[in-house]
Amino acid sequence: MFSNFLNHNAGINLIQQYLDTSARAQALGKPFMMFETNTATCGGLPGLSDSFGAALWAVDYGLTMAAANFSGALLHVGGQNVYYNPFT
Numbered sequence: 001m002f003s004n005f006l007n008h009n010a011g012i013n014l015i016q017q018y019l020d021t022s023a024r025a026q027a028l029g030k031p032f033m034m035f036e037t038n039t040a041t042c043g044g045l046p047g048l049s050d051s052f053g054a055a056l057w058a059v060d061y062g063l064t065m066a067a068a069n070f071s072g073a074l075l076h077v078g079g080q081n082v083y084y085n086p087f088t
Contacts, residue, residue, distance in 0.1 A: 001045075001048060002047075002048055002051070002053055005039075005040075005045075005048060006039060006048065006053060006054060006057040007057075008060055008064070010057075010061075011057070011060055011061035011064040011065075012064060014037070014061070015034070015064060015065055015068050015070070018032075018034075018068070018070075019068055022068055022069040022070055023069060025069070025071075026069040031071035031072070032069060032070055032071050033070065033071055033072050033073065033074065034065055034070055034072070034073035034074070035073075035074050036074060036076040037061075037073055037074065037075060037076065038058075038075050038076045038077075038084045039054045039057065039058070039084050040083075040084065043078055043079075043081070043082030043083055043084065044078075044082055044083035044084030045083060046083050048083070049082075049083040049084035050083045050084065054084070058075065061073075
């Protein structure tokens, strides 16, 4: 499941629909943010969202967004009982 879910193409596919908008924002001198993003919705997936590979994917995903003119991204960490929260 990991190789199908968290790979470089997954990050590209997540931002594909925003490429035109990010270019417009940059042309206008405005920031363009990705809000509430992470490895999976609804708290993540055990064994996937709480893995070292997910951390590597997040770096790749962040750099992919930076290359596409995103100003930043907010990784959603949720509550204490979610798999993608790095603090619990």
